[in-house]
Amino acid sequence: MHDDLETRPTADSARAPRLPLSPAQERLWYLEQIAAGAPVHHVFAATLVEGPLDADRLAAALRNCVRRHELLRSTFDDRGDGPRRTVRATAEVPLRRLDLGDGTTSEARLRDVLAEESARPFAFDHGPALRATLVRDGEERHVLLLTAHRIVADRASLTVLESELSAHYAALSGGTEQLPRHSPSYTELVVPEGEGSGEELGYWQEKVQGSAPLDLPLDRARPRTPSHRATLRGLLLAPRHADALRRLAREEDATAWAVTAAAFAVLLTRWTGRPDVVFATPVDRRPPSAARTAFGPYADLLLLRVDLTGRPSLREAVRRVARTRDEAERHAGVPFGRLVQLLGPERDLSRHPLCQAVFALTGAVRTGFTAAGLTTSALTLDDATVPYDLGCTVTDDDDGADGGLGVELRLASDLWLPESADRMTSALRTLLTALAENPDRRIGDVPLLSPEDRARIEARNATDRPLPEPVTVDGLFRAWADRTPQALALTDRTGTWTYAQLRDRAGRVGRALIAAGVTQDSVVALHMRRSADLVTGMLGVLLAGGAPLVLDPGHPEERLRYTAVDADISAVLSRAEPPTWLHGLGVPVLGLNDAERAPATGPACQGPPAAGPLPPARSHPLGLAAVVHTSGSTGRPKAVGIPHRAVVRLITVTDYVSIGPGDVLLHLGDPAFDITAFEVWGALCNGARVEVLPGDEPLGPDEVLAALRELRPTIVALTGTLFNRVTDIDPRAFGGLRHLFVVGEVMDPRRTRAVLHGGAPPDHLHNGYGPSENATFSTTHLVDRLPEDAPRVPIGSALANTTLHVLDQELRPVPIGVTGELYVGGLGVARGYLGRPGHTAERFLPDPFAARPGALMYRTGDLVRMLPDGALDFLGRADQQVKIRGYRIEPGEVETALLVRDDVRECVVRAVDVAGDRRLVAYVVPAPGRRPSPPELLGALRGRLPSHMVPGHVVLLDALPTTPSGKIDARALPGYAEGAADRPDTVAPRTATERALWEIWADALRVRSFGVHDSFFLLGGHSLLASVVRTSVRERLGVTLPLRTLFDVPTLAGLAVEVERVTAEAATARASEEADDDTAQLDGLVAELERLAESRRAEGRAGGTG
Incomplete structure (x- = not known):
């Protein structure tokens, strides 16, 4: 018969019943084991059929199609030899029939039903991986839905199946339509294709x-x-x-x-x-x-x-x-x-x-489904x-x-x-x-950039606010000293000074500097550590019209000498006996001895005069208020000239923080860096008090905790590293603060959540961002919540009188959400790099978006994107991307992947040269009481990052080295012997389970040199080998694990713990079942005895009445 001929199976009976899978099928099988039933790997075809459809005839036509294709009669499993396909002689794909009524069902309800049907999972080991559903939606209105797993069919295959259904349906109706000729089976067409040539x-x-x-x-x-x-x-x-x-x-x-x-x-x-x-x-x-x-x-x-x-x-x-x-x-x-x-x-x-x-x-x-007397059309789902x-x-x-x-x-x-x-x-x-x-x-x-988004960005940059007069730091201090002369201005462990007392002391310093030749924009070096005397000296420099440059005696002499010469200093203030090299600079050197000043040696040097009126105002809004040095790509620091206007923009008319009388700002940052402008002038230009932590002692988390308890500041700024270390000890430590700023480094999301949810967060927690070239802060973000799925803490929005531009390489604004480089404009932009016009021209560019003539914007070199709410998301440095084996890598992304682990306290990732080979190295500080092994950490990274981003080495440290400002000192990271970091002492299997797993891994990976803390994936494992291990564990140890277990616990030690946990749970379940059986047997025996006793009582009663 014609039908018999055309519905015969393809010639698979001569082949072995278990067939290898194609690479595509192997991958799909593996993915199904990881997330069984995920509809993402389903394909479907829906046809609207209008007219007198014979559902029984359609079901018969479907049976004929299934007989025709071996893939529709196949099951898939793994019996220890890898995933294979078994072809059955017969298989049933029933036509599932759903009746939605008389045609009044809404379109949305019909689509919901079809979506539910298309998403139902398949059972690979039972098969088939095809489902047919006929939904009746009226008297002569149906929807035919064919759903298949991609392991047996693609979308084009369903069109082939629809065409064959049409032909079989016509043939069963008595038609003469010719059925398609058989094509070779999938195995015959794909297996000979091979894996490609070597080329x-x-x-x-x-x-x-x-x-x-x-x-x-x-x-x-x-x-x-x-x-x-x-x-x-x-x-x-x-x-x-x-x-x-x-x-x-x-x-x-x-x-x-x-x-x-x-x-x-x-x-x-x-x-x-x-x-x-x-x-x-x-x-x-x-x-x-x-x-x-x-x-x-x-x-x-x-x-x-x-x-x-x-x-x-x-x-x-x-x-x-x-x-x-x-x-x-x-x-x-x-x-x-x-x-x-x-x-x-x-x-x-x-x-x-x-x-x-x-x-x-x-x-x-x-x-592809058509039939005489029926109208058909495709439905899209x-x-x-x-x-x-x-x-x-x-x-x-x-x-x-x-x-x-x-x-x-x-x-x-x-x-x-x-x-x-x-x-x-x-x-x-x-x-x-x-x-x-x-x-x-x-x-x-x-x-x-859409016009709507452009308008939103422009609105975000409408930050102009009038600055208070006078627009100078010393002018604002003078005003507060006149207004509240008896208010406390400055304290440290040596004493306390009111605004009037500080004005008098600084005034004497200012007059001495003027006498020594200091004039407007003269750079004056202050060779002293963080102290009240240093604050007094900086204020005196400003009163003389000069710009303070702090030289911390704790820094190397060579760097200090370079810094002083590079800034072209005009004078030096020194708290103690100045070192000899200062006298060799050829500028006046003035000595300060606590509260009393005595003249020191030097050209044109005269001692500070007695107390008297303050020098007349000599500063200008565009004059220099500070000089700080920032490191550059050349390795030689550059002197940044920060004008008064930039500092006044930072600390007045602030829309991100309120500072006033009664506030206490803790000065604990490195005074040589720009955070001093916020900590010191933020207080003294707003009627608040500066509390100075002494700079001659190390500053660590214990010192910060003690200062928070004993000094009770209201506003504190901490580097990201210090914030993390304090939080690790006590996330409730910041509960007494009105404002806490995390600055200078990326804010850690995990520590941030610990503070927010620890029960005693500060009133306001801020993520502060800004380069020195824009006077400390360009943006701040008030962190009052942080979703669990947030990858980073935003750096926020612009300060008043600050503009932000996220631009592409051709200086055009990028759309919201798109990565670009951040350029900062407004009144906070520095004057440039002193004595370096070439470098200044490279980084300080004419601002094409500003209405103010001559305005500049600073190219930060930071990659950011604007979030839908207008806040900026910091993505890393444009110039810190490293290239390893041809791949561009952002180390910060690797650091983030490590920091999500509970056993990692801190880390930094750097590219280093080892024997001429560029390698990525992770320096890790374990969490207290934890000691993750390098292979364990690398294995975890394998589960989160592409392989080329996984470091080649991990170096465990007790602490990361830091600079005086509290930031990570990358140059002080220790070296290591080549190869020592990625092969620590190998730990041999210690238990029977570990020994059994070691043998299983050795057989699967074909390696013998590894220990219990090595990662399966670092040893060459991958998804298919993971399935081999899973099968071996089931066969040798009698434990069935989900395939994803190896991805969650990739070390042998971790896998052994999981195997023992599952074994223990199974034993407990068996004991419970046995106890239930014993109880059931006992209950049955008791019931039987009760029945017997009742029977005998009944017999006795019967005998008594006879």
Whole structure:
């Protein structure tokens, strides 16, 4: 019979019943074990059928189709030899029938039902991985839904299945429609394909290993296991623009794919700030001879690395994308699954391997199911899932009535907020429109910032506020001294001074400096440690019209000498006997001895005169108020000249902090750095008091805790390192503060949450950001809450009279949410680098956004992005990215991955040269009472970061070295012997479980030299080997573990603990079951005895009445 002939199974009976999987199937099988039932790997086809459909006949046609395809009769399992496929002679795919009533069901309810059906999980070991559902929605209205797992079918396969259903349905109806001829089976077509040539593998190895991961700015911390939920956004490109893009494709002898993919590539480039991006595009690996009949998971991904360096035009971007695809297709013999195995083994469950973005061009979806007397049409369903970070699908239905282009973006909901999806969609529309209207425009010239967002940014920069007169630091102090002469101004362990007393003491210093030749903008060095005398001296310098430069005697003499000469100092103030080298500078040296001043030696030096009136005001708003040195890329510090206006902007008309009489500001920062402007002048220019911690003692967390308890300050600024160390000891220590600022370093989210939720947070907790070149703070962020999924603490918004510009490499504003470099403008910008006009011109640029003539903006070198609420998110240094084996790496991202661990207290990551090889090294301080091993830490990083970002070495330290200002001193990090860091003393297996697991690992990994703290993945393990270990553990130890266990506890010691835990729980469960059985048996015996006793009593009663 015709039907018998056409529904026979393909010739699989001659083959072994258990078949190997293709690389694509292996990966899908593994992913299913990790997150069983995730619908992200389902494909479906829905057809609206109107007319007299015979459901029984459709079910029979479905049975015939299942007999026809071996994949629909297959099950998948792992019996210790790796995942395999078993082909059954018969299998049943029932037609599930749902009745929604008489046709009054809402469209939303119908789609909900279809979505629920398409999302139901499959059981690989029972099969089949296909489901058919017929939903009745009226008398002659049905929806046929076919759902399959990608391990057996791709979307094109469902169209093949629909066509075969049509033919079988017609044949069962008595029709004569010819059924499609059999094509070779999936195994016959895929297995001979092989793994590609050596030349192809070499090509991909170079492409993949030399590229950086797609570093899209994310709104949320990447979860350990993604949910795969998607945020969907769509747009329709007008027909005239769609026609223009098709015309461009013809002009360039390119495809519509190349034109639209070019827009996507430019979007990725602009969004990441990098011209070299990697994404993938779906390809169909069906052989041309079976393009319409082959059934199976032939859909694959083709990796594309697109280079858009050199400011190309949009047209040139099309050409480069087209060439990239042509080149990739010439090396397409290696399936994507095989590339994953060879180049990017899946050790990180949080991200898609090798690529994080996928672009596809498709035609309109059409149903393959048709039948005489029935009207059919395809239904589109929004499954709202995405297996990667970002997906883009362009639908080009050139035959359609509208002639437009439909575009859909899918963003991982775990990673992005809806507002980011909106902005990315708007930007893509702008790029496609620009490509249609002016393809010869340079890609960087296309404005992606929407008018609405531009207006929002401009509004955020409307920060102008009038500064109080006089706009000088010493002038504001004079005013408070006149207003509140008896109020306390300054205290340290040696004494207390009122505003009047401090004015008199500083006045004497000022007159002495004037007598020594100090005039406006003269730089005066103060060779003394942090103390009340230092504050007095700095104020005296300002009263003389000069600019104080602090030389901390604790710093190396060579650096101090360089600093003094570089700043071209005019005089020196010294608290104690000045060192000999100061006299060799050829400038006046004045000595200070506690409260009394005595003349010292030096040219034109005269002792300070007796108390008298203050010198007349000599300062100017643009005159120098301070000189601080900042390190640079040359390794030689540069003198930053900070004007009075910048400091007044910092400490008055403040919209981020209120300072006034009654406040006590703790001066504990390094006085040689710009935080002094906030700690000292913030108090003395607002009627508050400065409490000085002595600078001749080490400043650590114990000293800070003691100061908080005993001195009771109201406002404190701590470096990130000190904040972390104090928080680790007592997160409630800041409860008495009105304001706590964390400055100078990245604010740690974990410690921040500990303070916020510890029961005694400060009234106001701030994250303060700003370079010295912008007078201490450019932005602050009030941290009153921090979501658990927040990857970082924002650095906030601009201070009054400060402007912020997030710009691309061509100094154009980037869209909200997009990475750019931060430029800071406004009244806080420094005058430049003293004596270095070249360096000044490089970093202090004319501000094109300012209305004030001659305004400058400072190029910070910091990468940031603006969040939807207007706050800035700090992403790292543009010039701190390091290159390791061709990859660009941001060390801060590695540090963040380490700091989320409870056993890590502090860390810093640096690139170092070891025997001529550039390597990434992590210096780690363990948490108190913890001692994680280097392999354990590296193994954990393998689970969170791409392999190229995992350091080659870990060095454990008792403490990180710090500079006098409390920041990490990277130059003082210890060296290490090559190889000593990544091979500590190997710990041999100590228990029977560890010994058994050691043998299992050795067999799977084919290595023998490792210990219980080594990471499975560092030893060469990957996802497929993890499944081998899981099977061996089940067979040898009788314990069944989830496949993801090795990713959560990648060390042998950790795995042994997990095995013993599961074993103990199983034993407890068995004992409980046995006890329940014993109880049940006892209950049964008691019941039986009671029945017997009752029976005998009944017999007795009967005998008594006879």
